[in-house]
Amino acid sequence: MAAFDHMVAATPGFRSRTGQRDMAQAITTTLAGVDLGAHDEPNRAIAVIQAGTGVGKSAAYAATLVPMAQARKTRLLISTATVALQEQLMTKDLPALAAVLPTPFTYALAKGRARYVCKLKLEQWSGLPGVNSVEMFEADEDVPPSPSTLARASGKSQDPDERRMELFDSLAQALANGSWNGDRDQLAEQPDGQDWALVAAERHTCTVRHCPRFRQCSYYQARNALAEADVIVANHDLVLASLGMKTLPDLDNCLIVFDEGHHLPAVALDQFSSSMDLSNLRWLDRLPRIMLEVGEKMHSELGEDVTTLARDLKAALHDLGRLMMDLLRSTVVGYDGTQRWPSGVLPEALHEPVALALRLATSLAKVLDDLGAAIKLLARDDPSQALHCSMLYARLGPL
Numbered sequence: 001m002a003a004f005d006h007m008v009a010a011t012p013g014f015r016s017r018t019g020q021r022d023m024a025q026a027i028t029t030t031l032a033g034v035d036l037g038a039h040d041e042p043n044r045a046i047a048v049i050q051a052g053t054g055v056g057k058s059a060a061y062a063a064t065l066v067p068m069a070q071a072r073k074t075r076l077l078i079s080t081a082t083v084a085l086q087e088q089l090m091t092k093d094l095p096a097l098a099a100v101l102p103t104p105f106t107y108a109l110a111k112g113r114a115r116y117v118c119k120l121k122l123e124q125w126s127g128l129p130g131v132n133s134v135e136m137f138e139a140d141e142d143v144p145p146s147p148s149t150l151a152r153a154s155g156k157s158q159d160p161d162e163r164r165m166e167l168f169d170s171l172a173q174a175l176a177n178g179s180w181n182g183d184r185d186q187l188a189e190q191p192d193g194q195d196w197a198l199v200a201a202e203r204h205t206c207t208v209r210h211c212p213r214f215r216q217c218s219y220y221q222a223r224n225a226l227a228e229a230d231v232i233v234a235n236h237d238l239v240l241a242s243l244g245m246k247t248l249p250d251l252d253n254c255l256i257v258f259d260e261g262h263h264l265p266a267v268a269l270d271q272f273s274s275s276m277d278l279s280n281l282r283w284l285d286r287l288p289r290i291m292l293e294v295g296e297k298m299h300s301e302l303g304e305d306v307t308t309l310a311r312d313l314k315a316a317l318h319d320l321g322r323l324m325m326d327l328l329r330s331t332v333v334g335y336d337g338t339q340r341w342p343s344g345v346l347p348e349a350l351h352e353p354v355a356l357a358l359r360l361a362t363s364l365a366k367v368l369d370d371l372g373a374a375i376k377l378l379a380r381d382d383p384s385q386a387l388h389c390s391m392l393y394a395r396l397g398p399l
């Protein structure tokens with residue numbers, strides 16, 4: 001509590017409210033005995049606190065937990081549900097606290113990968129030399145042709161494509177001359193979502209260390225900066241998505257605050273569930289074609305007849321969709337239009353069709369994984385192929 005009282009005394013005009021001090025006291029008492037790191041039977045400590053608007057919650061937890069993290073030589077991770085609260089922490093609460101605490105501390109905002117540009121993709125789209133001649137996104141029905149290609153083919157620029165080409169050229173130049181760090185939120189004007197999606201950093205298309213642009217990669221540079229920070233501000237989505245992914249520091253070793261924690265259940269449901277549109281299965285036509293094409297470029301045998309597997313999977317999912325519609329018609333769906341089965345147990349009628357779809361999908365996924373692993377291996381063993389490999393990997397990624 002001494003740290004909280006110090007913050008109150010040292011901040012001009014700050015008047016602590018009763019609820020706020022109670023909250024700081026509850027946090028201090030609860031977390032004082034927590035075990036951090038690996039222990040056989042760790043002493044876990046969780047304080048669940050509900051406090052109304054205006055109590056000054058962020059000041060209460062930050063003023064107590066930043067010094068506690070410093071004393072325990074660990075970090076504080078603050079997770080929020082809204083951008084507004086993140087901004088308040090980054091621009092108001094944490095700078096104010098840093099100004100009065102006796103021991104300096106650093107803080108950084110953790111963002112999802114897709115907030116950063118993928119340098120490799122941007123070079124391709126902006127037509128910079130180096131990657132232009134390599135087949136990263138050859139035109140297929142779901143990927144729009146490169147704007148450079150469009151402009152060249154038509155002999156004159158058309159409006160949306162010209163706009164996109166200009167955007168990518170200007171982003172590439174800003175990145176190259178250091179006036180932009182690759183963070184979408186740092187752009188004066190926000191790009192169109194569809195345009196940005198073409199150049200956003202993405203896990204599934206990234207070969208990480210094997211990428212020839214890894215050392216200059218905006219996302220990985222931002223991640224390295226996070227490793228230096230004493231306090232990290234993130235959001236619930238990112239924290240839950242990072243479990244087991246090493247995107248954020250080891251959570252067992254941090255003090256963690258889930259502010260706006262009442263949003264956690266919905267975010268968790270979103271993060272740990274999957275969905276599929278059974279009425280749109282065209283991607284299964286594209287999948288074997290791209291796999292065969294990449295396999296050929298890798299001089300790799302795929303080991304399975306992916307064309308037949310994909311065709312059978314498409315038929316199995318189609319049948320499953322029809323069966324689901326019959327089931328839904330004959331039962332009462334939930335209040336929100338969702339069909340839930342008691343304890344999540346599927347009806348007997350679905351067992352066989354789901355098992356068939358799973359078996360086919362697993363076989364295809366294995367071929368895809370093996371191909372991805374072969375590409376990474378080649379990039380590692382022969383760095384002169386790294387660029388080519390990164391392009392092929394990016395082609396497989398969306399699948």
Ligand code: SF4
Nearest residue numbers: 118119120206211217
């Ligand atoms: S490391 Fe990954 S995200 Fe970064 S430039 Fe390379 S492919 Fe893109």
